[in-house]
Amino acid sequence: MAEITNSSAVAKPSPLALQVWLVVGLRWKTFRNGLRSKSETMHLLGTVVIGLAFTFMTLGVGTAIGVGSFELASSNQFQFLIAILWGIFLFWQFIPVLASQVNPGFDGRNLLRFPLRFSAFFLMNVAYGFVDPFALAGMFWHLTMGIGVTLARPDLLPWVVFALGGSALMNLIFNRMLFAWVERFLAKRRTREILGALFILVAISFQFIAPAVQRWGGSIQQAVKTTEVLWLLLPPGEAGVALGQAASNDTLGAWETVGLLAVYVTVFAGLFAFRVHAQYTGEDLGESAAHAPVTRKLPKARAAGSVPATVTTGQAPVSESASFASRLFNGPVGAIYAKEVHYLLRNSILVLNAFTPLILIVVFSMNMSMSSGRHGGRPPTSLNFVTSNLLYPVSVAYIFLLVMNFCPNNLAYDGRGVERLFMSPVKFRDVMLAKNLFHSSVIIFEALLALGVVAALGHWPPVRILLVTWAALPFAACVHFIVGNWLSLQYPRKFEFGMRRQRPSGLSVLISLGLFFAMNGMLAMSAILSLWFGNLWVLAAVYAGLSLAAITVYRATLESTSSQALRQRDSLLEQLAR
Amino acid sequence: MSQPAIITEGLSRAFGGLLAVDHVDLRVDAGQFFGFLGPNGAGKSTTIRMLTGLLAPTAGRIELLGLDFERNSVEVKRQIGVVPEGLALYERLTGNEFLTFVGRMYGLDRATTAQRTSDLLDFMDLADRSKTLIVDYSHGMKKKLALAAAVIHGPRILFLDEPFEGVDAIAAGTLKNMLHNMTGHGATIFLTSHVLEIVERLCSHVAIIQKGRIVAQGSLDELRAGVAAISHVEGATTSPAQKLTLEEIFMAVVGQEGVVRKSEDELAWLK
Numbered sequence: 001m002a003e004i005t006n007s008s009a010v011a012k013p014s015p016l017a018l019q020v021w022l023v024v025g026l027r028w029k030t031f032r033n034g035l036r037s038k039s040e041t042m043h044l045l046g047t048v049v050i051g052l053a054f055t056f057m058t059l060g061v062g063t064a065i066g067v068g069s070f071e072l073a074s075s076n077q078f079q080f081l082i083a084i085l086w087g088i089f090l091f092w093q094f095i096p097v098l099a100s101q102v103n104p105g106f107d108g109r110n111l112l113r114f115p116l117r118f119s120a121f122f123l124m125n126v127a128y129g130f131v132d133p134f135a136l137a138g139m140f141w142h143l144t145m146g147i148g149v150t151l152a153r154p155d156l157l158p159w160v161v162f163a164l165g166g167s168a169l170m171n172l173i174f175n176r177m178l179f180a181w182v183e184r185f186l187a188k189r190r191t192r193e194i195l196g197a198l199f200i201l202v203a204i205s206f207q208f209i210a211p212a213v214q215r216w217g218g219s220i221q222q223a224v225k226t227t228e229v230l231w232l233l234l235p236p237g238e239a240g241v242a243l244g245q246a247a248s249n250d251t252l253g254a255w256e257t258v259g260l261l262a263v264y265v266t267v268f269a270g271l272f273a274f275r276v277h278a279q280y281t282g283e284d285l286g287e288s289a290a291h292a293p294v295t296r297k298l299p300k301a302r303a304a305g306s307v308p309a310t311v312t313t314g315q316a317p318v319s320e321s322a323s324f325a326s327r328l329f330n331g332p333v334g335a336i337y338a339k340e341v342h343y344l345l346r347n348s349i350l351v352l353n354a355f356t357p358l359i360l361i362v363v364f365s366m367n368m369s370m371s372s373g374r375h376g377g378r379p380p381t382s383l384n385f386v387t388s389n390l391l392y393p394v395s396v397a398y399i400f401l402l403v404m405n406f407c408p409n410n411l412a413y414d415g416r417g418v419e420r421l422f423m424s425p426v427k428f429r430d431v432m433l434a435k436n437l438f439h440s441s442v443i444i445f446e447a448l449l450a451l452g453v454v455a456a457l458g459h460w461p462p463v464r465i466l467l468v469t470w471a472a473l474p475f476a477a478c479v480h481f482i483v484g485n486w487l488s489l490q491y492p493r494k495f496e497f498g499m500r501r502q503r504p505s506g507l508s509v510l511i512s513l514g515l516f517f518a519m520n521g522m523l524a525m526s527a528i529l530s531l532w533f534g535n536l537w538v539l540a541a542v543y544a545g546l547s548l549a550a551i552t553v554y555r556a557t558l559e560s561t562s563s564q565a566l567r568q569r570d571s572l573l574e575q576l577a578r
Numbered sequence: 579m580s581q582p583a584i585i586t587e588g589l590s591r592a593f594g595g596l597l598a599v600d601h602v603d604l605r606v607d608a609g610q611f612f613g614f615l616g617p618n619g620a621g622k623s624t625t626i627r628m629l630t631g632l633l634a635p636t637a638g639r640i641e642l643l644g645l646d647f648e649r650n651s652v653e654v655k656r657q658i659g660v661v662p663e664g665l666a667l668y669e670r671l672t673g674n675e676f677l678t679f680v681g682r683m684y685g686l687d688r689a690t691t692a693q694r695t696s697d698l699l700d701f702m703d704l705a706d707r708s709k710t711l712i713v714d715y716s717h718g719m720k721k722k723l724a725l726a727a728a729v730i731h732g733p734r735i736l737f738l739d740e741p742f743e744g745v746d747a748i749a750a751g752t753l754k755n756m757l758h759n760m761t762g763h764g765a766t767i768f769l770t771s772h773v774l775e776i777v778e779r780l781c782s783h784v785a786i787i788q789k790g791r792i793v794a795q796g797s798l799d800e801l802r803a804g805v806a807a808i809s810h811v812e813g814a815t816t817s818p819a820q821k822l823t824l825e826e827i828f829m830a831v832v833g834q835e836g837v838v839r840k841s842e843d844e845l846a847w848l849k
Contacts, residue, residue, distance in 0.1 A: 331682065335679050335680075335683050338679065338682075339675075342671055346670050346711075414668070415668075415669070416665065416669075418666075419664060420727075423662070425683075425684060577666070
């Protein structure tokens with residue numbers, strides 16, 4: 001038996017820093033090589049623009065926190081710093097989990113085949129937390145708070161470093177720990193889908209905060225006061241408590257609080273290390289495929305070794321699929337439409353995204369009713385107009401926004417199935433038509449449901465408002481389909497089922513947002529003009545005309561999607577069928 | 579002479595500066611069981627992707643069943659079936675839903691689709707898993723389903739990329755029977771596989787591609803004779819022509835000597 005005789009040839013352990021550096025280099029090369037494709041470059045461009053907007057928000061909030069901290073420290077009101085730190089904590093920890101547009105998590109399991117030390121593996125997992133934009137924002141806000149407090153009270157500088165530095169570290173470690181454990185539970189498809197649905201429900205429940213505060217504000221305030229001690233002991237506010245204690249010369253108390261913060265950091269780091277260690281030792285969270293049945297029955301056809309007669313006794317009775325109606329109901333369009341229905345119903349994230357607007361209509365209505373209630377039960381004229389007339393159009397616009405969200409990347413969930421579309425005797429015109437019809441029917445279905453909900457809440461819209469809303473829909477839908485079909489073929493992105501942390505091409509997001517605002521701006525402007533002149537019937541006629549024109553243009557552009565798909569075939573398959 | 583089912587002329591595909599397929603001329607007659615072989619990276623998958631419409635050639639033409647592929651792609655696709663490398667399944671459909679989807683994509687009416695779906699699921703021993711999502715199938719079950727999808731419309735040409743990989747011996751036997759039966763009814767089968775024994779047992783004709791070029795093409799007997807002639811000229815002591823296995827032919831054509839020399843002379847630090 002052959003064996004390796006040259007013992008000196010066995011690799012020696014490489015230093016920790018070198019291993020970390022090699023992985024950093026790997027990530028950089030992956031990113032750089034990804035830019036070789038045009039779609040990735042455009043994606044980067046879109047991401048840069050969105051990133052700039054996020055940066056401005058971060059800078060603005062950071063400035064406000066800095067100035068606020070300066071004022072609070074100057075007036076010795078350190079207890080309010082605790083509230084700000086809680087805000088930062090909630091933003092840092094929960095927005096990334098709830099938002100769908102965050103960076104994919106660090107999955108270092110591919111690196112485990114190398115002789116990687118646990119310390120290096122753990123450090124990489126921690127360091128990955130710095131890449132997250134929410135973490136960068138959170139750290140920046142800690143920094144501005146520290147600057148504000150130090151400028152007001154320079155004597156507190158050491159405490160600022162210990163307390164706020166510890167708070168930032170606690171947030172970072174807690175975030176990594178949270179994600180590691182959430183991903184542990186998300187590893188199984190079914191759990192992932194259930195948790196995905198729960199996340200959306202939690203996100204929706206935030207909408208109920210305002211009405212709840214309005215209704216039970218006093219009780220909530222009382223409950224917060226009663227549990228004040230508890231809030232002060234929890235990690236997010238510890239830094240504020242420590243600064244307050246240091247400011248009032250309670251050095252021992254400040255040390256104790258910073259010590260408690262250090263204990264929290266250690267505990268979170270331990271829980272995180274526990275999870276990372278499981279990965280390091282080769283934990284397999286993959287979904288194993290179902291086993292084939294043990295007992296095998298031999299069907300007649302198989303036992304005889306023959307082919308199913310219906311398959312081989314001649315060519316398929318292939319229909320010509322020439323007419324529109326035939327394609328629509330019997331041919332590929334119907335097949336793809338049916339597939340889209342199955343895919344929607346089996347993707348809890350999609351279902352909840354699609355039907356969230358209906359829940360939110362109830363929230364809007366509650367908010368409006370409560371606002372009216374503040375005016376002695378008799379709403380003012382303008383508010384009455386809003387609740388009675390605009391609730392339905394606003395609801396439909398919101399439904400439209402969420403459902404159309406899928407359009408600029410409408411092949412996202414096809415994955416490898418997109419090869420099937422290219423192998424089949426089908427033109428892409430029919431594929432896009434099926435997908436557009438599917439999205440249209442979801443909008444129509446939800447718009448009708450919304451009408452039912454609005455009516456049940458006592459806000460049945462006047463006929464002219466109803467007509468205007470429905471007349472504008474085909475126009476808005478067709479324009480979105482024209483742009484969405486083009487974007488879907490030009491900048492496709494693959495999405496996995498039940499996964500929330502996925503994002504379409506940055507450029508698609510940018511163009512879609514631009515389109516949405518342009519479209520709604522135009523529709524809103526024409527509605528305002530029409531209200532100004534007091535004639536909504538004219539507006540309905542104008543929208544109907546626009547809709548007819550848009551349908552004509554849509555039909556013309558639909559044909560061109562077939563040739564566009566063929567031109568983009570390589571990049572579509574590369575992106576979606578990986 | 580039989581009618582040709584597949585003809586390619588000067589078929590080429592370049593990826594940037596790399597010519598993956600270089601002026602490939604193929605002719606496969608109707609009813610043939612044709613094996614397409616080559617070492618890794620030789621251009622097999624690229625060729626099969628071009629033949630099935632998944633990749634556009636940069637030069638050359640493809641004619642399937644007498645129809646120019648580029649001009650009549652929809653009509654051609656209606657008459658071919660494909661089991662591609664990645665299987666191209668919609669994994670969030672059940673087996674039954676997927677076959678129904680594929681049948682309707684090929685324009686079969688509902689009744690025919692339902693009948694054939696039922697027949698194929700039964701034949702592939704998947705009937706009791708017909709309502710299970712494909713994502714929960716084992717690899718072998720997915721392969722059988724992909725094969726069922728490839729034949730549901732009764733194709734006249736079947737392209738199979740490594741069809742037996744991951745399929746158990748019993749199922750493989752059944753599938754081989756099915757494929758033989760299809761060629762008996764006039765269908766043409768174009769198969770790629772790295773398992774040379776399977777190709778030797780199933781295929782009547784073979785083409786070998788290396789570095790994007792066809793280096794041998796013909797019936798197994800023709801290839802044996804060709805290799806024996808070369809060996810005779812070079813004075814090598816190979817087996818008599820009639821005893822050459824496909825593996826010996828393959829090694830002779832793609833260069834076995836190079837492989838031996840490499841393993842002996844290089845990577846000395848491994849010893």
